[in-house]
Amino acid sequence: MPLIDRNTRGVYVIAATPFADDGALDLGSIDTLVDAYVEAGCDGMTILGVMGEAPKLSPEESRAAIARFMARAPKDFGTIVGVSAPGTDNLVRLAHSAMEAGAAGVMVAPIPGLALEAALVGYYAQVCEALGPDVPVVFQDYPQLTGVKVAASTILRLTRDYPQIVMLKHEDCPGLSKLQAVREGSGTADTPRLSILCGNGGIYLPQELQRGADGAMTGFAWPEMLVDVCRLHHAGKVDEAEDLFDAWLPLIRHEQQPGIGIALRKEALKRRGAIKSAKIRAPGPSLSAADLAELTRLIARTEARVAAIGGRTGGKLAA
Known part of the structure; x- marks a missing residue:
């Protein structure tokens, strides 16, 4: 599979991790989920992220999930593996296992408690040295989850000092000015270009693209929207992309x-036939009868609106 690099763009959808109703890892649904992402036109996927409930998997299950996702994905479909962990040794072991299985790169978020820039830089120095020069790294900037605020200047320093850091997953909020600062500060005489893909459910995607993002890395249950918005934008049809969004x-x-949010996404993926069960491992949310009815109505209204302007609405749905 191709490795990610500083020019990677498009949609790397964040994959759910399918579980059976009894909570067991559902390998069969991994196959149908990958097929759905490929059919939607995604350029790749990111597995074992926040939406993938990675902390709820055992090490053996993580390796089994990686192997199954990789086995199902086409050769030109890049797979990034989330390997963030409290312990660097565990992070490195999982990363090397993922790369040996054919991953396109790994995603690493700061560990909580890195309040000072020197501590953050030191952490990534240690991680990059342990991973080695041939493992492309995605820096996940998600302070709402990690509690670690990172300045644009620090991100630029990291990608300048550690060539393995080739991509930023931008999720800071508010963060449009920060994204723009990273875009304008990379690809210069002293700082190499940094690929930028954006998360946060895609809720700010048109503005992020207009500020210089290369695409999306998020888990919306209709990834064809992400694909079509990015393609329209990159084709110069900025207003058309925003209208579809x-x-x-x-x-x-x-x-x-x-x-x-994750419960709603899994329920939608189940209704679309991508996974068999909307099961979330405990502790986790569950949907009430009112939640389910509300989702049914909202899907119908939204898909009708999208169809009216000629947009794709994707696969099957059941109430």
Whole structure:
């Protein structure tokens, strides 16, 4: 599989980790989920991220999931593996295992408690040295989760000093000015270009693209929206891209609800036939009858609006 680099762009959808109703890892649904992402037109996927419930998997399950995702993905479909962990040794072992299985790169978030820039830089120095020069790294900037605030100047320093850091997953919020500062500060005489893909459910995607992002890395249950918005934008059809995004916005916003967003996404993926069960491992949210009925109505209204402007709405759905 191709490795990510400083010019990588497009959509690397954040993959769910499918579980059976009894909580067991559902390897069969990994196959159908990968097929759905490929059919949607994604350029790749990111597995074992926040949406992938990575902390709830055992080391053996993580390796089994990586192997199954890799085995199903086409050769030109890049797979990034989230390897963030409290212990550097565990992080490095999982990263090397993923790369041996054919990963396109690994994603590493700062560990909580790195309040000073020197500590953050020291941490990534240690990680990059342990990983070695041939492992492409995605720096995940998600202070809402990690509690670690990182300045644009520090991100630029990291990618300048550690060539393995080739991509930024931008999730800071508010963060448009920061994204723009990173874009304008990389690809210069002294700082190499840094690929930027954006998360946060895609809720700010049009503005992020307009500020210089290369694409999306998030887990919206209709990834064809992410694909089509990015392709329209990159083709110079900026207003058309934003119009399509606006038609999907009710569902994008709905999925971004703190606490139940992952449950809504898994339920939607189940209804689309991508996975068999919407099971989330404990501790985790569950949806009430009112939540399910609300989602049914919102899907119908949004898909009708998207279809009316000629947009793709994707695969099957059941109430």
